[in-house]
Amino acid sequence: MxxxxxxxxxxxxxxxxxxxxxxxxxxxxxxxxxxxxxxxxxxxxxxxxxxxxxxxxxxxxxxxxxxxxxxxxxxxxxxxxxxxxxxxxxxxxxxxxxxxxxxxxxxxxxxxxxxxxxxxxxxxxxxxxxxxxxxxxxxxxxxxxxxxxxxGPVNVLGMNPSSTAIRNYISDGDVWEASRLLGRFYGLQGRIVSGRRLGREIGFPTANIEMDDPLKLVPHDGVYACKVHLLGKTFGGMINIGGRPTIEGETGHRSLEVHIFYFNKEVYSEEITVEFIKRTRPEIKFPSLEALKERLSLDEREVKDILKKEGVI
Ligand SMILES: Cc1cc2nc3c(=O)[nH]c(=O)nc-3n(C[C@H](O)[C@H](O)[C@H](O)COP(=O)(O)O)c2cc1C
Ligand SMILES: Nc1ncnc2c1ncn2[C@@H]1O[C@H](COP(=O)(O)OP(=O)(O)OP(=O)(O)O)[C@@H](O)[C@H]1O
Missing domain, CATH: 3.40.50.620 (HUPs)
Structure with missing residues (x-):
């Protein structure tokens, strides 16, 4: 072209x-x-x-x-x-x-x-x-x-796709519905930057993502099952979007952090693409790190089930 x-x-x-x-x-x-x-x-x-x-x-x-x-x-x-x-x-x-x-x-x-x-x-x-x-x-x-x-208009599963409707679904966290109108999962690109390294301590290391394009729409805060493209390979992951209230209190700035399954490497400053599959829950302020850790184990099971169904893992 x-x-x-x-x-x-x-x-x-x-x-x-x-x-x-x-x-x-x-x-x-x-x-x-x-x-x-x-x-x-x-x-x-x-x-x-x-x-x-x-x-x-x-x-x-x-x-x-x-x-x-x-x-x-x-x-x-x-x-x-x-x-x-x-x-x-x-x-x-x-x-x-x-x-x-x-x-x-x-x-x-x-x-x-x-x-x-x-x-x-x-x-x-x-x-x-x-x-x-x-x-x-x-x-x-x-x-x-x-x-x-x-x-047109074209009819997709009884709906009429429009950029505005898809933006609204993503802003509401309904990335699943958005993907039916898009014809693919919604994706974001960025670079991995260092975090507080607390994730590792609780058994869930995370890659913190700094978005390449600040004008890209970020889905609603919460936890999502996702596909991750990194180092030329595809992985499954669970991503949290939000202010991490358990650790940061009310002042945390909005961050994107993904825990990648079956992956254990230092990847600072690598390019990463995340495709959002489904939102599984809102972000929660837990009473302790221990409570967050327990919840992350449940998240892992739930997200892995979704990823298996989608053939990602
Ligand atoms: C799948 C997933 C779900 C998370 N859910 C929450 C949450 O509900 N509330 C919260 O305060 N932090 C949540 N976190 C963020 C953790 O607090 C964060 O990953 C941890 O503090 C590690 O931070 P670090 O990368 O700066 O070391 C979640 C992280 C992941 C990967
Ligand atoms: N569902 C659809 N079926 C057929 N054509 C469409 C559909 N949605 C948009 N188009 C057409 O695609 C072209 C580009 O659309 P454009 O991106 O400007 O609008 P849009 O997708 O309706 O977005 P917005 O919701 O922001 O108005 C236009 O000619 C528009 O009419």
Missing amino acids: KIKSSIEGLKASRPVLTMGMFDGVHKGHVSLLSQLVEKAKEVNGESVVLTFWPHPRLVLRQDSGQLRFLTTLEEKTKLISEIGVDQLVILPFTREFAGLSASRFIREYLIDKIRVNHLLVGYNHRFGHDGISRDKLNELAQNYGFGLDFF
């Missing part, structure tokens, strides 16, 4: 184009993008995806910087490429760009610069500062002479 950050000099024969943020590249996005790739083959053209960076809601400050994302730009690029898209254009999203009307955007970008052959539009897609109706889009397609199809 070719990747560009500008449409200047974009060369694509008979471009079949779609656009959007594609945060998460969820099952709805995958269906739409697969259709795009099919359509491009049908007209003997190239599939082109137009996306934007940073996210418009960050630039337009609609949520006071609270918004977090399902995919980093790198993950999104990889997932889109795996679907077989020919070209990805990542346009810088600015306030000035946001001020363009839909019809001006179509004329100046899609017609004059890209010479779009066919446009595929998701059922709920809005673009341009004024939005645009289906009738108006049809009229523009006729006037400029490009093909136009509307797509």
Whole structure:
């Protein structure tokens, strides 16, 4: 897949184009993008995806910087490429760009610069500062002479995947439901940093994770069964997200700590990826380290059962 950050000099024969943020590249996005790739083959053209960076809601400050994302730009690029898209254009999203009307955007970008052959539009897609109706889009397609199809919504197990719905599930800790809409487990990347080394003393050493991208969404506090990718291998693990109230009192800053099963190595500063499978309980303030240790033994049994069912261990 070719990747560009500008449409200047974009060369694509008979471009079949779609656009959007594609945060998460969820099952709805995958269906739409697969259709795009099919359509491009049908007209003997190239599939082109137009996306934007940073996210418009960050630039337009609609949520006071609270918004977090399902995919980093790198993950999104990889997932889109795996679907077989020919070209990805990542346009810088600015306030000035946001001020363009839909019809001006179509004329100046899609017609004059890209010479779009066919446009595929998701059922709920809005673009341009004024939005645009289906009738108006049809009229523009006729006037400029490009093909136009509307797509979706798709139905996944009776639900309609959307980035917002998936973000809400993850924020609530329901990573299991999120994974059904994503089509894969939700993952986070980071680097292992040193902790207080107390975990080792209670028989559960943990890798403390410092996230690579602070804009990635962190699931709700609690304990989760997870898959761990480390040193080129895959392991099962149980991860705690939270302030560790048993040890830190009420002041602990939010941390991610994973106990990896059947693993015993010094791994400081290694890259690690965690995929969340299921939340098993909330974080608890235990009366003593001994009580925490007892609970961790129960957690281990419960989490290992889940990991066995999922074929991770
Ligand atoms: C699966 C798992 C569950 C945990 N649950 C809790 C909890 O409910 N409450 C809590 O205060 N700490 C919890 N912890 C955090 C431990 O307090 C922490 O791992 C231990 O203090 C080790 O810290 P260290 O890595 O800084 O040495 C949990 C850790 C793991 C790995
Ligand atoms: N469930 C779905 N079925 C079909 N197309 C979809 C679905 N969800 C999104 N799309 C389409 O995918 C493209 C990119 O979507 P975009 O990421 O902008 O929105 P979204 O997934 O609905 O996210 P959000 O919830 O943040 O609005 C758009 O054309 C959109 O209409």
